[in-house]
Ligand code: HDD
């Protein structure tokens with residue numbers, strides 16, 4: 073049977089990996105809906121109103137799943153990692169507290185937004201949508217700051233092994249927190265925007281002259297595309313922060329075993345820890361030193377500087393990092409292609425573009441999952457970098473494989489259900505001509 | 516001035532109070548869905564959907580606020596609770612997940628209409644109803660276990676460590692009491708939400724029945740404290756203040772029943788709420804200053820610098836939030852409370 077530590081880690085990873093999908097949609101979908109509603113207020117074109125309503129109806133289910141899976145997480149921090157929370161609670165607790173209020177604001181205005189179409193004046197309704205978007209963004213900022221603190225803990229002193237002199241506002245100000253939050257938010261908009269764009273590209277391939285889907289495609293490409301182009305730059309910033317605070321993680325990401333000046337950048341490949349080599353890799357000479365320090369001869373510390381028992385799993389971290397970077401480059405490329413087509417006019421007539429948008433639609437979510445694997449697995453064996461090991465944090469509860477299997481089954485089921493529900497929405501969009509019927513059903 | 520610890524503990528009880536009054540009633544409404552399956556149940560389901568649809572996500576956040584206060588301010592208590600009560604907590608979480616998802620699917624299915632018709636498969640009504648039943652039961656069991664003192668018992672075997680703390684007559688009774696209480700609150704609230712005399716009669720009858728059940732279960736729970744929760748027994752039965760609290764609580768409940776029966780709907784709503792809060796606060800006061808009987812008190816808390824910021828953010832958050840919350844209820848409940856149908 074698997075060990076309790078592994079079971080706890082798998083359950084945490086699975087719960088977060090599940091929640092993050094809905095959290096991300098919960099951050100970015102309100103912006104898409106608000107953009108459509110804004111276009112409606114500007115142009116008085118009913119097709120935009122229909123679009124906003126259609127999006128909001130599907131999003132309601134996603135929000136509910138996001139809220140309940142987040143609730144599970146708040147408890148799991150204690151259920152699985154009681155000693156972690158005992159130590160970290162006083163320092164990062166206030167961040168969770170602020171997050172609670174962000175959730176509250178979001179839930180209140182979500183109710184108003186979803187059920188208030190006929191009870192509010194249009195402008196007030198639009199503002200309610202903006203507040204939903206702003207509070208979703210705020211909750212992501214608070215929670216990612218907690219994670220940045222786990223990567224680079226600050227705001228306390230250690231006296232005789234005890235955490236004292238807690239300064240709970242300091243974690244906010246750490247540069248790591250800034251880079252990580254920015255990267256996460258860009259990820260949320262890029263992933264959601266391009267996913268929605270992919271779905272409407274698919275529908276346009278079926279119904280080429282449909283104005284409804286043309287509108288949707290353009291809004292989604294703007295909301296998703298701009299962040300997608302900025303994302304590689306933000307990724308570079310966060311990589312430098314990692315190099316400063318977590319050299320072991322950086323070395324694992326880059327599969328950089330030996331400290332050297334003028335380090336190479338290792339693209340792709342499968343690291344082999346026993347022989348300390350990377351098979352099937354493409355090597356860019358001096359690339360790593362150049363990227364991190366702007367100097368092709370800078371020294372980059374390798375894993376040889378880290379005691380062996382403190383190494384993170386190198387292969388997983390490296391491969392996940394490659395997956396994220398490749399997804400990011402493709403997404404930026406797709407955006408540039410679409411932008412160029414739009415510049416030339418008649419974006420929706422390029423069927424190859426539409427096909428490729430469909431094919432690359434899930435990449436943002438793959439990159440998000442991969443990115444979190446880099447962050448979390450790359451931090452191992454620490455749960456709080458340099459301070460507490462994951463193995464010290466786990467609950468003494470035996471038989472943890474039981475909740476792990478239960479929650480896995482539950483989440484697999486839920487994932488299936490959500491896909492089923494959203495498919496019904498998309499199928500209905502295809503069946504009904506959108507100028508009739510769509511507006512009425514949410515009234 | 517009361518100590519920081521006391522203020523934070525009061526905030527914790529406050530969050531639980533709101534969760535009981537609002538979130539609890541949402542679960543209660545779900546429980547009544549058990550009796551509203553099939554085609555004849557459609558008007559009842561429509562009433563329930565309309566009543567809780569716009570507000571349940573907001574009501575649910577009170578639980579999250581309570582957990583955050585607990586782990587920020589009282590980490591030792593959070594650790595004990597989440598280790599020793601792992602099993603009922605896990606079942607409760609599964610209930611929360613299923614309840615929220617099932618409700619969202621059934622009300623936001625593409626085919627759903629506001630008259631309660633939904634093309635989503637009927638299994639979602641069942642899941643919604645059963646998870647609404649299980650979740651408050653588990654929460655009650657957890658609170659009962661915390662009060663019982665058994666969470667600090669021996670830990671030599673798996674049974675002693677993870678099962679005995681909560682599997683006892685007292686905590687189970689509190690679990691059933693919590694379930695009856697939320698069902699009762701929901702029934703009382705739903706009388707006013709409907710304009711159909713048939714439905715009003717139905718929920719009035721249900722309110723009376725579940726109200727009587729609450730009184731009986733509360734009496735049994737009180738009786739069981741003698742062996743099952745000695746500290747609570749001491750607080751509620753052996754002190755004059757405790758006895759006065761018990762009597763006052765009982766009187767409020769009787770008054771609420773009277774108001775339900777005589778169709779004083781708004782008064783009934785108010786008194787039922789007060790009665791529910793009285794039960795919760797009676798428990799909290801008799802347990803003071805313990806967070807987990809009989810080992811962890813509210814003074815096993817985070818450093819003052821943390822409590823400071825937590826209190827400040829709770830205060831600030833409330834100032835910003837309460838007007839919003841008020842607006843939400845006014846928007847969707849305003850005409851109900853202004854006797855639109857009376
Ligand atoms: C749409 C999603 C997406 C895309 C296209 C990218 N990332 Fe990313 N990345 C994330 C989504 C993400 C994430 C899931 O959101 C992470 C996890 C933690 C975080 O804050 O963001 C992340 C983490 C993360 C980390 C680890 C930070 C840590 O350990 O805390 C680095 C170094 C990068 N990213 C770098 C990049 C680079 C160089 C990219 C080049 C294209 C890139 N990311 C594209």
Ligand code: HEM
Pocket residue numbers: 081082084085088089091092153156215216218219222441444445448449451452454455462
């Ligand atoms: C939302 C996206 C996230 C994902 C997908 C994710 C993923 C993971 C993964 C894969 C692990 C297991 C690590 C291993 O087995 O080596 C893990 C562990 C953990 N993560 Fe995250 N994580 C996310 C965000 C966060 C955040 C924001 C927090 C902070 C509150 C957090 C706290 C933890 C904790 C406490 C553990 C257990 C200890 C550990 O293994 O590091 N995670 N997570």
Ligand code: HEM
Pocket residue numbers: 088091092094095096097098099134135136137138139140141142143144145146149175176178179208209211212215216256572575576579
């Ligand atoms: C980086 C990772 C995370 C991000 C970006 C994130 C973001 C969000 C967002 C935007 C929401 C609201 C949207 C929705 O309801 O769908 C949400 C919900 C929630 N999240 Fe997360 N979250 C993350 C990880 C976590 C973790 C680690 C916890 C546990 C402490 C958590 C707890 C919650 C809770 C309790 C809710 C429900 C709020 C409600 O009832 O409305 N989240 N999250």
